[in-house]
Amino acid sequence: MxxxxxxxxxxxxxxxxxxxxxxxxxxxxxxxxxxxxxxxAAMPGFRGLHALSKDEEGVMKCVGCGLCAAVCPSQCIKIFTAQGLNHEKVVERYEIDTLKCLFCAYCVEACPYGAIALTEHYEYSDYSKESFYMDKDKLLENWDKYMSGDKGNEYFKRFWKPMSIDFNTSEEQAVFKGWDNNK
Ligand code: SF4
Ligand code: SF4
Structure with a gap:
């Protein structure tokens, strides 16, 4: 020593x-x-309870492409789609088992349309397992409760820019415009 x-x-x-x-x-x-x-106090960008985003007209943005479910490491997202009257894809069910979620936000990052968000809300403890199983209606309700107005816009502007903003096609690219060829 x-x-x-x-x-x-x-x-x-x-x-x-x-x-x-x-x-x-x-x-x-x-x-x-x-x-x-x-x-x-509210923490912008915090990864809390999930919500399905709505556009300015209040319509759900999700198109049911399934990218979020494919990228989810804990496989807690389930999406069921069907064909609508005009052969469009309709999201019939969108469900998240939040008890399995890791809050990694990969789903938010993968979504090309900014259709899913993790809200700032974190106080949702409960005694029943069922209350943590979010269906489409609950997820849309969460958007109205926690992300409506400028909050939702700011969320995607500041933290998660949807990839569809950068989508572009060459001029020669054939673009689908619907069943009526005159459109
Ligand atoms: S935050 Fe992560 S674990 Fe949770 S639903 Fe999204 S991708 Fe899955
Ligand atoms: S990635 Fe986005 S648009 Fe596609 S199913 Fe998931 S939430 Fe919907």
Whole structure:
């Protein structure tokens, strides 16, 4: 053992340093928050409860492409689609088992249309498993509750720009415009 270490031990220098630090912080204001009486302020970009986005007309943006379900590492997204009257794809069911979710936001990142979001809402504890199983209606309701107005726009502008913004086609590309060829 070096002489420096022996002196440190004899004079209890490290203990004195530790006590000094304790004394220094003893009379400062406590940082402990008395939750739930003192809830945390909203945290933009926080990965909380899921929501299915709506456009300005209040229509669900999801087109049922299934990319979110394909990328989800815990396979907790289920999508069921059907063919509509005009041969369009209709999202009949969209479900998320939030108890399995990792809140990785891969689904948000993969969605080309900004159709799914993770809201700032985190206070959704419950006693029944069923309440954590989100169906399409609940997910759309979450959008109205937690992301309506500028909040939803800001979410995609600041954190998750939908990839469809960057979609482009060459001029020669044949683009499907519907069944009526005159359109
Ligand atoms: S946040 Fe991650 S784990 Fe949760 S639904 Fe999305 S992709 Fe799946
Ligand atoms: S990736 Fe987006 S548009 Fe496609 S199914 Fe998922 S939420 Fe809907």
């Amino acid at each position: 070096k002489a420096k270490d022996i002196i440190k031990r004899v004079l209890l220098l490290e203990i004195i340093q530790g006590m000094a630090l304790t004394l220094k912080t003893m009379f400062t204001k406590a940082v402990t928050r008395q939750y739930p009486e003192e809830p945390r």
